[in-house]
Amino acid sequence: MLIDQLNTLKAEWDASQSGVLSRIPLYHQIYTALKDAIVNGTITFGDKMPTEQQLVSVFDVSRITAKRALDELAAENLIVRHRGKGSHVTYRWEPSPVKGPLIGLIKNMSELFQHSSTKAISIEKTTPPAEVRIELGLEGGEKVHKVVRVHCDEDGEPYAYYVSWTVGISRGFTRRNMQEHSRLEIISQNGISLTHVKQTLSAEPATIRVAAALDVVPGAALLSLTRRSFDETGRLVDLLHGLYNPKRFKYLIELSLE
Amino acid sequence: MLIDQLNTLKAEWDASQSGVLSRIPLYHQIYTALKDAIVNGTITFGDKMPTEQQLVSVFDVSRITAKRALDELAAENLIVRHRGKGSHVTYRWEPSPVKGPLIGLIKNMSELFQHSSTKAISIEKTTPPAEVRIELGLEGGEKVHKVVRVHCDEDGEPYAYYVSWTVGISRGFTRRNMQEHSRLEIISQNGISLTHVKQTLSAEPATIRVAAALDVVPGAALLSLTRRSFDETGRLVDLLHGLYNPKRFKYLIELSLE
């Protein structure tokens, strides 16, 4: 490992020495910094790790602390340590190919629908929670269509979890019908034309329920999409909340600049 | 605070009890869970906090640990504590779902730049990790410009963490210059015209370093953006990886349908 690479690690380490990080043990912070460099391929197989003395001088810690950081890497078989020779990386980095469906704007939605299978978990007419009720402009006990779905890719692996609330639907929201037609098609069949859409993308941790459906651990980071669809009068008729497994799904935006 | 709200917190806490988080003190983890509930408005002004004994039984910790979590909240003036009465929330939550800036397509970038302050953590020429090296088509030891930045909103709260790798830059990547000009402007000044951009949006958990910079818990779900910028010959010249705190930042897409 080059000394300036080490200084780079130190610089970023210094910049983040506030808040939560200060509560984490020093040796573990150094261990993490070095581990990141190894698993990212910045230091590759066979490279020499910084010596304990280098870590002592660069990170300004005691030798025991530096030693422990390296020991933990050795315990994970990321490096090997030899007296007189130093520590060397044994982890072989391999590029991870990106797979899974990519989605762009809403036009691609129907295409996406063809290349993936949808499983409706629940279709019901019920009273929405307060947040949703206010957004849809509903009275107290009014019921609307709630649909929970899971999308799977070609291999049958789940990658998306949807919860949607739709007002003004009188027919078509049946399990059989939703296997053949997309939700937007059914809304259109009910005489509602959606003219305006607002989407926000964000991220949120997986709840236990969603984690089980998407085959991830609870608390895992998920890409989240909130789509508000308005009709020609500007009324919100459809509220969609989508959660995506980032391993199997990415949101692609491609643009040319002039 | 209702007991089932507390159990919800505990469930989320359990879910994230793997990996990095376990190195953070118990009292601080509980403190964070409660603080999130307060600043998110789950528990609002005047509400009663869980008692020390409730925390003890729900989180299965000693009273000292539970007490310290509440004491830290009191030290931040988020709650007040009284003998015999319990602890009550003094923080007034205002319902602004998105405090930070909203961003759409790349045209808004310069505008975004004006409404937020940028802090460059490190600017240097170094050898990138293998992943980046392959994408940029570099030989083994070649060095490129690496810039790590943090964006803050009007209140000075950090909401974005950027790491960028740029090839073919000979001048202008200095700390002073980057305070006045955006990175894309400097690239343009170097005679490189970016004609094509590919962006993918995804989600990933915060590393301890990023967590510290963005003032979130390690492992928290972050919105991630990867932007690949190409010049007129189709060569990748800039690789940007952005991480956004979803509490302060959402990616808005607004479209009209025909």
Next chain:
DNA sequence: CACTATTTGTCCGTATGTATG
């Protein structure tokens, strides 16, 4: 008014983990 349960404040001792020199 006393009595009691609740809830926080303060103190003790002990064990373990972290970090230095």
Next chain:
DNA sequence: TCATACATACGGACAAATAGT
């Protein structure tokens, strides 16, 4: 390896303020 210091976490004990019976 040793001695030292500090932080974390546990269990327990008692005191003091509050609210209800």
